[in-house]
Amino acid sequence: MCIKFGLATKAGGGDHRRCCIAHGAAMITRRSLALAPLAAMALAAPALAQTRTKVRFSLNLPRNGSNLAFLFGRDRGYFADEGIEITDMDPASGSDALTRVASGAYDASFADTTGLPDLVSRAPDAAPLSVFNIFRVTPxxxxxxxxxxxxxxxxxxxxxxxxxxxxxxxxxxxxxxxxxxxxxxxxxxxxxxxxxxxxxxxxxxxxxxxxxxxxxxxxxxxxxxxxxxxxxxxxxxxGLDIYGNGILVSRKFLRDNEAAIPPLLRAVAKSWREAAKDPKAAAAVLTKIDPIIRADIEEERFRWVLEHQVMTPETAATGIGPVDVGRLQKGLDLQVEGFGLPAKIPVSRIWSDKYLPALDQRKMA
Structure with a gap:
């Protein structure tokens, strides 16, 4: 017996055959409609992967508590969620994090911005742009x-x-x-x-x-x-009241992938916010990368950085990311004088706030 719109038709008759054909067609149609979203997702997946912006990122030091928030964010998928594919997140030593991005070998870095004035004076066209401050106080x-x-x-x-x-x-x-x-x-x-x-x-x-x-x-x-x-x-x-580490982007990346900077910074902000909520879990990510690393020591280092460099009254008011332009200019002037550089460096030469995430995305708990 075939059931069609609540009516029963006896098997063997023409009505039965017509009913079954109609029923089968309806089943095929419903199945096709049900599978359509899955097919669309399958077709869209490669396209989505292709639209992700690849970023080669340099850390400031060997992997440790001072930079574990970035590794934690990558592990949790915060960068991928923003359409950013971190192809490298390499450790550095000393001023390497600055020179890597200045040369264009890396797209972005977590670097000490106090190296920028000297670089601007020597190679103004190569000097990267600071777009997000994290260390409110130099360490x-x-x-x-x-x-x-x-x-x-x-x-x-x-x-x-x-x-x-x-x-x-x-x-x-x-x-x-x-x-x-x-x-x-x-x-x-x-x-x-x-x-x-x-x-x-x-x-x-x-x-x-x-x-x-x-x-x-x-x-x-x-x-x-x-x-x-x-x-x-x-x-x-x-007496040396200057900002410390932040996110720098290369001039090449700024020119070729400017639209990727806001999502990159949203991922950075989330990485630091979430890592600060659970330093132990954040430090555990380091041991996944290198089992020799002491997670307890790096958790302590991260907590130190949060207390002494990140969680200042300025951060409480504005979240991580922005700077006080007047304070930054005073710091630049001190460095120009102290390094004996030839000319004053305006804030606009090294800093831009146009790519910052919204305040609610920058606020630290």
Missing amino acids: ASVVTWSKDKLTKPADLVGKTLGGPITDNGYRLFPVFFKVNGLDPASVKFNNMDLRMREPAFIRREVDGVTGFDSTIWLNLKLLGVKREDISIMSYAAH
Whole structure:
């Protein structure tokens, strides 16, 4: 018996055959309609994949707590959700993160923006553009032994410091000293490989070392040093009020893929927001990449960065990303004077806020 619109037709008759043909056609039509969305999705998937913008991204340092938010965001799919395909997220050393993006070898980087004034003066056409600030305070510091009681910049006169000359802790030292009315030449500096900095400090080959506070402190902790044994002299706490790391984009990427910058920054903002909510889970991503990494140490490093460089009153008011243009200009002026650069550098030469996400997407919990 064939059922058609609630009417029963006996098998064997012409009406039955017509009914079954109609019923079969209806079934085929319904099945086709049901499968149509799946077919459309299958056809659309390659197209969507093709529309993703490929971005080669450089980290600021070896993979650690200072940059784990980016790795966490990539692992959670935040960049892919915005149509961004991170083809590389490579570690760097010292100023490499800046030179990589300046050369165009990388599209974007998480780099210390204090290297921009010198680059603008030397190679203005190559200097990348800063589009998103994350470190509200420069992490640059001098670390000494607490028992030596070197607590203010003037105490460093006549001492010997060490560190890699490619590191911005060293590069900013003349500016830091001049801001405090001191002569940088009054301090001897030993250039050394980044990997040898903390061991040389422990062996007392130098009186102190320059670099980023969390990098030096947590590296020393891994070598058995206690926090109370060291003194951290922050440049920011002694007159050098400048911004630190942020997102830089190359001039080539700006020219060829400008439309991809807003979604890239939305993914960056979400990565930092979500990582800050669960530092332990964020740090665990590092061990997925490299099992040798100590997740507990890198979680502590990340928490340090959040407390000392990211979660400032400025961030509470505006979220991560934007800058105070007046403060940025003052910082640039200090660097121009401290580095002995030939001309004033306007904010517009290194910074743009036109690609920033909306405030609700930048707010940190």
